[in-house]
Amino acid sequence: MMEIKAYSRITADKMVVNGSTVYSSSDGENINLTDLYRHLGIDYPKFFKMDNLCKAGFLGAETIIRDAGMDTVTPKKDCDIVLFNSTSSLDDDIAYNNTIEDDANYFPSPSVFVYTLANIVTGEIAIRNKIMGESSFYVLKEFSSSIIYSVVKETAQETSANAVLCGWADFLNNTPDVLLMLLQRTDDGKIQFTAENINKLYR
Amino acid sequence: MEKYNLLRKILINYTDNIMEQLILELKKQIIEVLNLEDVKPEDIDSQAPLFGEGLGLDSIDALELIVLMEKNYGIKLSDPAQGKEIFKSVETMAEYIEANRKK
Numbered sequence: 307m308m309e310i311k312a313y314s315r316i317t318a319d320k321m322v323v324n325g326s327t328v329y330s331s332s333d334g335e336n337i338n339l340t341d342l343y344r345h346l347g348i349d350y351p352k353f354f355k356m357d358n359l360c361k362a363g364f365l366g367a368e369t370i371i372r373d374a375g376m377d378t379v380t381p382k383k384d385c386d387i388v389l390f391n392s393t394s395s396l397d398d399d400i401a402y403n404n405t406i407e408d409d410a411n412y413f414p415s416p417s418v419f420v421y422t423l424a425n426i427v428t429g430e431i432a433i434r435n436k437i438m439g440e441s442s443f444y445v446l447k448e449f450s451s452s453i454i455y456s457v458v459k460e461t462a463q464e465t466s467a468n469a470v471l472c473g474w475a476d477f478l479n480n481t482p483d484v485l486l487m488l489l490q491r492t493d494d495g496k497i498q499f500t501a502e503n504i505n506k507l508y509r
Numbered sequence: 510m511e512k513y514n515l516l517r518k519i520l521i522n523y524t525d526n527i528m529e530q531l532i533l534e535l536k537k538q539i540i541e542v543l544n545l546e547d548v549k550p551e552d553i554d555s556q557a558p559l560f561g562e563g564l565g566l567d568s569i570d571a572l573e574l575i576v577l578m579e580k581n582y583g584i585k586l587s588d589p590a591q592g593k594e595i596f597k598s599v600e601t602m603a604e605y606i607e608a609n610r611k612k
Contacts, residue, residue, distance in 0.1 A: 351545075351547060354544040354545070354547075355543070355544045413579065413580045414576075416569050416572035416573055416576065417543070417569050417570070417573050
């Protein structure tokens with residue numbers, strides 16, 4: 307049985323970690339991911355090179371992985387990453403299109419292009435945390451706790467992972483929509499990994 | 510002879526000044542296009558290697574520098590192998606730009 311050891315939720319205006327709000331945007335504006343990064347006191351210069359989807363996923367993962375006492379140096383062969391969203395890398399696709407749509411100003415940006423794939427976010431998190439288990443990213447029509455539950459459960463069974471970083475990582479129109487959960491095979495009274503509980507944490 | 514020496518001195522000062530300005534301009538552009546958020550122009554040693562040590566840039570950054578040269582100075586690198594010499598440091602980049610710029 308897997309349990310939700312820790313979770314983070316990033317929405318348009320705030321970040322919540324394990325039920326506590328750790329950061330809110332001011333004056334009703336959408337959350338600025340660079341401000342959030344600085345607020346969390348993270349030191350990882352590569353963050354600034356990431357696209358918005360990776361930044362959102364990275365910050366969501368960073369908080370709960372650190373919270374669970376996992377470091378960035380120990381290779382983690384028994385940890386999987388399974389993420390989902392509904393807009394794939396559309397936010398970055400639009401940014402890339404902006405660099406090529408004007409014939410008179412046609413300068414395709416290599417650094418924007420490399421993020422025009424949704425699963426890059428799983429790679430960024432895996433590299434940062436030396437997570438070496440299964441890594442996959444699924445694009446769904448919309449948020450579905452039952453699909454997330456089934457796919458993650460099946461993946462963990464197949465790989466026999468002891469831990470899984472999973473959940474929803476989406477970003478479009480300056481709006482993050484992230485629910486990341488760190489699952490572990492423990493029995494210490496935390497939240498059980500079920501479709502119903504995923505839904506509760508997301509809503 | 511005195512006039513010649515004076516003119517020479519003025520010319521050298523003028524050239525140095527242009528190079529200094531170009532180096533500063535380049536540092537600002539590099540910081541912007543490579544998203545080196547926590548780096549300031551004065552943090553970049555003009556003669557330090559851009560790749561590996563120094564700023565520690567990677568292959569995608571190299572491609573972005575090639576785009577920068579074309580976009581801002583109209584320079585198209587015909588031979589990618591030239592990049593190794595050109596992108597040794599900000600100073601070598603500035604020298605190449607000054608000698609080959611079309612805008």
